[in-house]
Amino acid sequence: MLDINIYKKLSHFDLHVQLKAQQERIVLFGPSGSGKTTVLNCIAGILHPDEGHIRLKEQTFFDSNDKRKKPTPIQKRKIGYLFQDYALFPHMTVEQNIAYGMKDPAIVKELLDVVGIKHLLKTYPSNISGGEKQRVALVRALATKPNALLLDEPFSALDDQTRCECQDELLRIHNMWRIPMIIVTHHLGEARKLGQRILKINDGTLIQE
Template sequence: MKNLNLSLAADEVLMLVGPTGCGKTTILQALAGLVPISEGQIELDNWISTSGRAVPPEKRNVGMVFQDFALFPHLTVEQNVCFHLSNTKLADHWLQLLGLDAFRRAKPGRLSGGQKQRVALARTLAHEPAFVLLDEPLSNLDAALKDSLRWDIREALKSAGIPAIWVTHDQEEALSVGDRVGILNGGVLEQLDTPEKCFSEPTSRFVAGFLGEASFLPGDLHQDQVATVLGPAPGIPINGAAGGVDLLLRPDDLSLMPSTEGNGVIDWVRYEGCSRLYAVRIAGGTQLRVRTSHELQVRRGDRVQMAITTTHPLAAFPREA
């Protein structure tokens, strides 16, 4: 990791995202005391860990939730949650709050993946950690379960008033659950901000592409307006952009209508259930992606009319050579 500097608010949920090998899990391991740091420091209210004076994991009061649940298979749900607890009142509280009361006597082998992750979370929160580290806690669950459980975990953390750092590969999960999002690339924290800011005003093309489908349309920026072949659009200059720019367009920033005299040709189409995603080639060779209702059907090779429909300012990057 290089020049990593961040702090957590009292009950903040910070999401960390980035490609495989970018350093997400290494950060969690360093915070937990499982790997040493070469420089700098990690500080909590009652301890400071440095490269020369490391605080061991058992002294840090850090809770960890893993993707593989890490439950004791020979113990019941209640025994797992109460493990090493002298006062079980908090364990009872979290068993009830997380919907596990009916499974107190069950062994982990009888539970679903979502129930196992709730047990792991209940165990962590029952020990009253100073902060919680979550390492891709939903990656082993099916998509439908992920959608509900992510909110259950967030609400449990907020209810406990415990800050958390949550590592995920799921950009949608990061944007919807996090109070802030950190995007890592090659050991560097490229951006750390609110989900809205990271998505709408990314500080680099990497962040723009990593957080969602990104297309770039050449244009000219003058007085917060970008002139393009698809018409004008409001723009926000990124990294000092001026004059010739590349305008960041998401699939929802565009409209598409069939037209024999249109300004674009369909390269490909993907059916998504309630929507369709189209790749459209416009004059000059630029390919743009646009998402429409599933009811609109055009085929590869059809000519269509494209337009920029968004009213919010779009990120304008310095034009690439």
């Protein structure tokens, strides 16, 4: 289970988010600049909250009450993160990107079949479409066998048809994987389609569930 309760002072507002997730898809929905990505960055370990705690399964990544414990480094959190711009390594082929943190080749093989990007393995990211990049980034993130998956506006750069296909694939993959997924979006239709729970965030505060 993912259990977070974080407080962080930001330049325009204070971020205060509390949520618990079982193996479900939670959508963080809200306007740009409302603190959604900061929440993901805190969970991943890129940023640290000022106060609160972040726990996943039996691991405590951050606990402001335990002053002796340093925040768990990003590398040790076992959290998959799909960045908004996909962050594919431009100097590596799709295959090398996926192999970078791969734990189990069998899982990757299965994922490649699901998302249909096998033919792209020897290609560089600069030569594939937005939808393909999104699929590669998803496979790459899952290849590390993460305990949770964070997705930051994963479909924002895609056209409507590709967006719809990628959303369906994500739902299929979640049915296979059953890990907590936190999806950030400012697109209401997407939030409704993907979220088993939708949390609305505005100026750093959850205002409605």
